[in-house]
Amino acid sequence: MSELSYGEINETILRPLRPAGRWYYAAVAFLVAGIGWALTTWIYQTRVGIGVTGMSIPVGWAPYITNFVFWIGIAHSGTLISAILHLVRSRWRTSVSRAAEAMTVFAVMTAGLFPMFHLGRVWVFYYIIPYPSERQLWPDFLSPLIWDVCAVGTYFIVSSIFWYVGLIPDLAAARDRAERLMGRDHLRSRLYRWLALGWSGAGSQWRHYGRGYLFFAALATPLVVSVHSVVSWDFAVSLLVGWHTTIFAPYFVAGAIHSGLAMVLVLVIPMRRLLRLERVITPDHFEAVALTMLVTTAIIAYAYAVEPFISWYSGDPFERQFAWWRATGWIAPLFWALPVLNVLAPAAFVFKKVRRSLTGLLVVAILVNIGMWLERLVIITGSLSHDFLPHNWLSYFPRWPEISITAGAFAWFLFWFFLFSKGVPTVALSDVKAEGDRRREPVGETLRSDRPAPDVHRAATGVVAVFKDREGLLAALRTMRRSPFSRLDTFSPMRLKGAEAILGRGPSPVRYWTLVGAISGCIGGFALAIGSALVNSLMVGGKHPVSIIPYCIVGFEGTVLIGTLANLAGVLWHSRLTSLRLPAAFDERFTRDRFGLFIACEPGQMEAARALLASTAAEEVRKVNPTP
Numbered sequence: 001m002s003e004l005s006y007g008e009i010n011e012t013i014l015r016p017l018r019p020a021g022r023w024y025y026a027a028v029a030f031l032v033a034g035i036g037w038a039l040t041t042w043i044y045q046t047r048v049g050i051g052v053t054g055m056s057i058p059v060g061w062a063p064y065i066t067n068f069v070f071w072i073g074i075a076h077s078g079t080l081i082s083a084i085l086h087l088v089r090s091r092w093r094t095s096v097s098r099a100a101e102a103m104t105v106f107a108v109m110t111a112g113l114f115p116m117f118h119l120g121r122v123w124v125f126y127y128i129i130p131y132p133s134e135r136q137l138w139p140d141f142l143s144p145l146i147w148d149v150c151a152v153g154t155y156f157i158v159s160s161i162f163w164y165v166g167l168i169p170d171l172a173a174a175r176d177r178a179e180r181l182m183g184r185d186h187l188r189s190r191l192y193r194w195l196a197l198g199w200s201g202a203g204s205q206w207r208h209y210g211r212g213y214l215f216f217a218a219l220a221t222p223l224v225v226s227v228h229s230v231v232s233w234d235f236a237v238s239l240l241v242g243w244h245t246t247i248f249a250p251y252f253v254a255g256a257i258h259s260g261l262a263m264v265l266v267l268v269i270p271m272r273r274l275l276r277l278e279r280v281i282t283p284d285h286f287e288a289v290a291l292t293m294l295v296t297t298a299i300i301a302y303a304y305a306v307e308p309f310i311s312w313y314s315g316d317p318f319e320r321q322f323a324w325w326r327a328t329g330w331i332a333p334l335f336w337a338l339p340v341l342n343v344l345a346p347a348a349f350v351f352k353k354v355r356r357s358l359t360g361l362l363v364v365a366i367l368v369n370i371g372m373w374l375e376r377l378v379i380i381t382g383s384l385s386h387d388f389l390p391h392n393w394l395s396y397f398p399r400w401p402e403i404s405i406t407a408g409a410f411a412w413f414l415f416w417f418f419l420f421s422k423g424v425p426t427v428a429l430s431d432v433k434a435e436g437d438r439r440r441e442p443v444g445e446t447l448r449s450d451r452p453a454p455d456v457h458r459a460a461t462g463v464v465a466v467f468k469d470r471e472g473l474l475a476a477l478r479t480m481r482r483s484p485f486s487r488l489d490t491f492s493p494m495r496l497k498g499a500e501a502i503l504g505r506g507p508s509p510v511r512y513w514t515l516v517g518a519i520s521g522c523i524g525g526f527a528l529a530i531g532s533a534l535v536n537s538l539m540v541g542g543k544h545p546v547s548i549i550p551y552c553i554v555g556f557e558g559t560v561l562i563g564t565l566a567n568l569a570g571v572l573w574h575s576r577l578t579s580l581r582l583p584a585a586f587d588e589r590f591t592r593d594r595f596g597l598f599i600a601c602e603p604g605q606m607e608a609a610r611a612l613l614a615s616t617a618a619e620e621v622r623k624v625n626p627t628p
Contacts, residue, residue: 006593038408071111077260078104176588212571242383259372341371452504465618491596517566525558584626
């Protein structure tokens with residue numbers, strides 16, 4: 001990938017955005033049919049009653065909650081790859097992060113449907129939303145089900161913002177390519193122009209954008225750990241055998257990342273072939289995913305080994321008999337399939353030949369996803385069908401409504417992924433270019449200036465020079481910093497930290513927006529939970545209505561949510577992305593493979609500025625006179 005030029009990277013990643021063929025539309029039509037059948041089944045279930053499913057007392061949770069937990073788990077790898085690996089500066093994430101982020105958003109959209117499917121009276125779902133009403137019914141923030149609403153809702157909003165913000169520079173590149181090939185009035189051109197929010201690749205934009213993206217990653221990283229921990233507490237805070245264990249939080253988080261990484265392989269391997277992205281998504285990227293899965297495989301193996309040990313060591317007769325029943329009862333075939341599918345199958349990744357084989361990777365990933373879905377089913381239905389009372393013991397089997405809706409959920413998820421694959425760049429274009437740029441950048445090439453250059457207004461007059469490479473731009477920028485001209489800005493297809501150092505621009509003020517938002521969200525989250533408790537004076541489990549420890553969950557989610565929204569507002573404001581109007585000095589080549597240097601000056605100084613730029617390695621120098 002490093003040998004590709006910026007223009008080749010641009011063309012390789014944006015080429016799949018051309019109009020789709022008939023096979024694509026046939027596949028989308030098939031998925032729509034699957035969604036329609038699931039919707040019809042759900043309408044039938046709602047009219048007749050949830051008794052048409054295989055669920056009954058005591059197995060009130062089965063495939064619907066299994067699917068909810070499974071899809072929330074699938075969503076975790078996107079945040080792992082995009083946020084956590086961004087913070088640790090991992091290089092292999094660049095080519096697969098965009099697909100993983102999209103997968104996260106679509107998986108949460110899928111997971112959010114299943115509580116609705118599970119509800120009998122779905123039309124009163126808004127009862128769980130905390131808003132003042134004459135009914136004086138406020139959510140109980142001591143309930144893990146309400147924690148779920150807060151955590152999953154926050155995760156969806158934060159993941160969607162994180163995904164979209166990462167797309168902005170690439171949407172600008174898609175905008176400029178579409179305008180060049182199809183014209184400004186084409187529907188795709190207008191759509192990309194609206195979504196790109198006036199992105200021009202100016203250095204002043206990259207400075208705020210880069211810092212804001214770092215804060216998005218920092219906020220999303222603890223969120224990925226908290227969300228599935230909260231989901232696990234739906235079960236762990238109960239007293240039911242098999243559920244009441246402290247291992248569930250790390251167990252669920254590791255399983256979520258395990259299944260999510262497997263889904264990345266299932267989606268990206270075919271996408272790479274169908275969209276002809278072999279030059280930017282290489283076997284090295286898949287091997288890195290497989291090696292990461294080996295880590296989660298070890299954690300899952302430890303959890304499988306320690307769970308029966310905990311049952312024995314506890315001395316609890318109910319736990320001991322449940323552990324024995326799960327290994328020998330009607331659920332035993334599913335139970336013994338879990339270590340085979342989730343541990344032994346991915347353990348094959350210890351062999352380099354398997355890690356480098358796309359067929360081997362795909363087969364193992366599919367087996368892991370099947371195994372992780374079955375694991376959730378075993379956890380949920382196992383404990384419910386074999387609780388403390390022998391007269392409640394029974395076997396559970398799903399019926400056609402549950403199977404139909406589960407299959408429809410996979411069609412729903414794939415439908416959105418198909419739209420994504422042909423609608424927006426499926427690989428992080430600017431990240432791939434920046435990765436190649438980092439490999440070529442000499443260490444210690446630039447020195448920070450103590451005299452910061454002021455920001456340049458987008459409507460300023462002046463002179464702009466076009467350079468074919470980063471080195472020519474930086475050399476010209478040093479020359480300009482020694483000249484009388486002080487109002488300078490750069491344009492580039494990726495962030496140039498060296499240019500920011502030469503211009504003497506310090507950290508972005510976006511950090512203040514994020515800090516204020518996070519503090520406000522924390523205070524607001526605690527205030528909401530405490531205020532709701534005082535309205536109803538709820539006494540749950542002998543606890544005082546104002547129970548600070550459980551309310552830390554609401555406070556944490558508020559911190560991340562409002563901090564993210566404030567960070568987004570700061571990025572949009574300081575990057576001047578509140579207007580679709582592009583700077584007069586902008587050139588569509590700046591989002592593809594060229595670099596620009598703009599000198600803002602009065603009309604009488606243009607000739608001097610032009611002569612100075614002409615002495616550099618510029619390919620082209622032109623005057624900029626913005627129209628009113």
